Amino acid sequence: MLSMTNISKVYRSEMVQTNALRDFNFQVNEGEFIAVTGPSGSGKTTFLNIAGMLETYTGGTYQLDGIDVGRLSDNGRAELRNQKIGFIFQGFNLIPDLNLYENVEVPLRYRGIKAAERKRRIERCLEQVGLGARAKHVPAQLSGGQQQRVAIARALAGEPRFLLADEPTGNLDSLMARQVMELLENINKDGATIIMVTHDPELARRAQRNIQVVDGQICDFKLYQGGLEKQRAGAEV
Amino acid sequence: MSELKPIFNALWRSKTGALLLIVQIAVTLAIVSNAAFIIHDRVSFLNQDTGLKAEDLFRFNLYTFGKNVDIAKQQEIDETLLRAIPGVADAVVINQVPLSGSGDSTNFHLKPTPQQSRGARAAFFMADENLLNTLDVKLEDGRNFEAADVVYSQGFDKTANVLLATRSYVNELFPDGDGLGQTIYLGDNPFKIIGIIAPMKGPWLDDEQADNVALIPQVMAAPFKRVLIRTEPGRRGEVMQQVEKVLLASESERVVSRITGVDKLLLEQTSQDRLMKNMLLVLITVLLLVTALGICGLALFNVGRRTRQIGTRRALGAKKSDIVRYFLLENTLVSLIGIVLGVGLALAMSDVLMRHYSLPRLDNWFILYSLAGIYVMGVLAVYWPAQRATLISPSIATRSV
Structure with missing residues (x-):
């Protein structure tokens, strides 16, 4: 359902050319929970941005649900992003001036969903993350873990096929991190495909598959129910 | 209209800038509508038909000693x-x-x-x-x-x-x-x-x-x-x-003096009115400019303050047009509140001018023209910052805090 072939991303400035991704080949199947790890600057976030269509790539082919992303306009990418992808950010990225209900509502409004349906989804998702009673609170009134749960509710409300999580526990203490991770695992069990970028090897181990990115290429570790298999760098996964 | 509610809520939660702008719009509307009305009144006065071809007439004094x-x-x-x-x-x-x-x-x-x-x-x-x-x-x-x-x-x-x-x-x-x-x-x-x-x-x-x-x-x-x-x-x-x-x-044995065209006499007679008209025009222009800069400035400030928020909205599916629309709606909301207050202020100001300066009652059309003008000016003033906001990449949402 997600397929990247020979994807490259080059950042150019006047003096420097940086190859953030090189010959990046990657496939994701429906219902997978994949952890993407790697050292800082390895290209994890660039990969996530391209997977989420937050930025364009320089070369290669990227297909999402059979749609060639490279052929889409800016509006087309925004629409596809809104319909198929839910984002969970390290910094939560809740809008501080909006209450929880309004925050979860944001992607639904961009999709043009009617008010009654929006209400139903928002209430269900806030309940799912255990914050149904706090819909009228603003983010500043919540702990970090609660804010991240709101962000998860916001990602879920659009009923996306993919959840892209960028260090979702990076700003949380271990207890909160465990709770968020359990939430993501439950969401995955319910059928959502999750790609999670993380520095935390413990969390990565809880995913079904672990992709390690080094120097813009995949150095792949697979984790299947405790089994460990290493593949050569740059191999198709 | 349901879109306005979260925008209103967001404005209400960080209201200082918006409140200042609302006051500025209200005062601008009150002054501009009254000043425009006075200008119109003076222009009608200055352009009235005298029934005479002043440019062909001249006068002089003749004193015989x-x-x-x-x-x-x-x-x-x-x-x-x-x-x-x-x-x-x-x-x-x-x-x-x-x-x-x-x-x-x-x-x-x-x-x-x-x-x-x-x-x-x-x-x-x-x-x-x-x-x-x-x-x-x-x-x-x-x-x-x-x-x-x-x-x-x-x-x-x-x-x-x-x-x-x-x-x-x-x-x-x-x-x-x-x-x-x-x-x-x-x-x-x-x-x-x-x-x-x-x-x-x-x-x-x-x-x-x-x-x-x-x-x-x-x-x-x-x-x-x-x-x-x-x-x-x-x-x-x-x-x-x-x-x-x-x-x-x-x-x-006599003196001829003050050989003057009647059109010049007319200009001298109406110099105060022309001065008032020109001063009011300058006042209106400056006020509109300051208000436009205020609207543009607040919008630019908000774009800067909300860079991550805009990136996040883009990441969540907002198209560029949605971002422009957000800022236009926000400005509309601020302008509407300012305009409602401004209409009341304009009428009150007209009442004071009537009582103390014997001016005629403010014609409601001037309030209507002024509020439409201020609204359009606000839309134009916010458009450039809104366009700048669309240049914010959605990828900013994943950058470290």
Whole structure:
């Protein structure tokens, strides 16, 4: 359902050319929970941005649900992003001036969903993350873990096929991190495909598959129910 | 409209900037609508039809100091000399100059004093039978003066007994419209209305009865006199240069002064109004500019403050047009609140101006035009910052805090 072939991303400035991704080949199947790890600057976030269509790539082919992303306009990418992808950010990225209900509502409004349906989804998702009673609170009134749960509710409300999580526990203490991770695992069990970028090897181990990115290429570790298999760098996964 | 609710909530939670802008928009609307109304009022005043071709008319003063000069006789000679100058259409010695900003008016009544009767004030111009032609005002009804109607006097020892008047003046005295041929009185001196002339202004434009004008066929001999000359179109300049030479050649013991075009007199008379109009225009321009900068500045500030938020919205599926729309709606909300307050403030300001400066009541259309103008200006002012906001990449959402 997600397929990247020979994807490259080059950042150019006047003096420097940086190859953030090189010959990046990657496939994701429906219902997978994949952890993407790697050292800082390895290209994890660039990969996530391209997977989420937050930025364009320089070369290669990227297909999402059979749609060639490279052929889409800016509006087309925004629409596809809104319909198929839910984002969970390290910094939560809740809008501080909006209450929880309004925050979860944001992607639904961009999709043009009617008010009654929006209400139903928002209430269900806030309940799912255990914050149904706090819909009228603003983010500043919540702990970090609660804010991240709101962000998860916001990602879920659009009923996306993919959840892209960028260090979702990076700003949380271990207890909160465990709770968020359990939430993501439950969401995955319910059928959502999750790609999670993380520095935390413990969390990565809880995913079904672990992709390690080094120097813009995949150095792949697979984790299947405790089994460990290493593949050569740059191999198709 | 449901989109406005979260925008309103967001504004309400960080309201300082928005509140300041609301006050600014309200004050701007109040001042701009009242100032625009006053400008319109002044422009209408300045552009009103005077009934006279001021650009072809000029006046001058003639003071004879020679002790042995026969003033009355010299006056006849002067008029003849002046009418003979090439380019002169007609000339008269006159008691006051139309559109000059200074002169006399008096009350004529339907009955002689001491009887009580209806009266009305009019500016009165006294000259010989060439007066109507010099003014180039049409006779609409009745007849013009004849030489026999003209009374030459040393003062008010004797007076004419006919006059011409504008229709507005005659109708004020005779509301049934039957004034032509009637006799009216200045004190106990009777004047028969022998003709109705086309509308013309008296000496003052800002007089409530500026259209009330009476022409009297009387010439008073005096050492000091005013002369009014109408020239053929485009020849006024050359005639103005000749009059002094012509008159002094005939009699040197006198002074010709203040040779001035009537259009210039009119400009002098209306200089305060033009100054006020221009100052109000500058005020409106500055106010609108400051408000536009305020709107643009707040929008730019918000774009800067919400960079991550905008990136997040883009990541969550907002198209560029959604971002522009968000800022336009936010501005609309601020503008609408400011406009509602501004309408009340404009009406209150108009009330104060009416009571303290005798200005007419503010026409509601000016509030409507002003609020529409301010709204459109706000949309334009916010458009550029909104466009800048669309350049924020959605990838900013994943950057480290």
